[in-house]
Amino acid sequence: MKLIVAAASPFARKVRVLLRETNQLDDIEEVHVSTSPTEMDAQALAGNPTGRIPSLIRPDGPALYDSRVITRFLDARAGSKLYPDRDLWDVLTLEATAEEIMTSTVSMSYEMRLRPQELQWDAWLDAQWEKISGALDAVQNRWMAHLNAPLNMGQIGMGCALGYIDLRHDARNWRKGHDTLSAWFEDFKQRPSMIETCPE
Numbered sequence: 001m002k003l004i005v006a007a008a009s010p011f012a013r014k015v016r017v018l019l020r021e022t023n024q025l026d027d028i029e030e031v032h033v034s035t036s037p038t039e040m041d042a043q044a045l046a047g048n049p050t051g052r053i054p055s056l057i058r059p060d061g062p063a064l065y066d067s068r069v070i071t072r073f074l075d076a077r078a079g080s081k082l083y084p085d086r087d088l089w090d091v092l093t094l095e096a097t098a099e100e101i102m103t104s105t106v107s108m109s110y111e112m113r114l115r116p117q118e119l120q121w122d123a124w125l126d127a128q129w130e131k132i133s134g135a136l137d138a139v140q141n142r143w144m145a146h147l148n149a150p151l152n153m154g155q156i157g158m159g160c161a162l163g164y165i166d167l168r169h170d171a172r173n174w175r176k177g178h179d180t181l182s183a184w185f186e187d188f189k190q191r192p193s194m195i196e197t198c199p200e
């Protein structure tokens, strides 16, 4: 199978971390592409009609996307229980919260990197950051027990979301006011799966 990814994509990183945590790299090849909303890569388009990554190209069935479908599929394939029966709805909601953060951070990146500077909209960027900041508050106030539980997909999602903020939006200083979450991340990012997938 082929997993279509880009090193900087937090959505793709989630799947790449899962592959390492569940020892599935032997028969799944990571294919790195460079794609964007304005210049879509052909392999990305072959895996997902919208051209978004990640997608999983399977020899014996249609390609799978988006990241949450792929992680559910690969977790079931490995029997790894990163979506535990107990706490399933909590883990799914924590994972969804991480994805909401990724959606806002990635769209901020596109606004800042792809849109001509004279067309950039600061109020929109600030509004996206407000969503992210509110989500970080909620995670710190409500989800720390789930983050400190045995490894689950909610944790992997949050680790990749925070890693992406560090990569692209460090200037927003997310750690301020989020000491507990920040301490959790300092520990989580030392996992070999996180170190191996850390974008430059």
Ligand SMILES: N[C@@H](CCC(=O)N[C@@H](CS)C(=O)NCC(=O)O)C(=O)O
Binding pocket: 008, 009, 010, 011, 012, 035, 036, 037, 038, 040, 050, 051, 052, 053, 054, 065, 066, 067, 068, 106
């Ligand atoms: N909901 C999707 C989001 C994926 C996504 O937005 N990926 C970005 C890269 S981080 C992408 O492919 N952007 C290119 C585009 O929008 O055409 C998922 O979870 O897989």
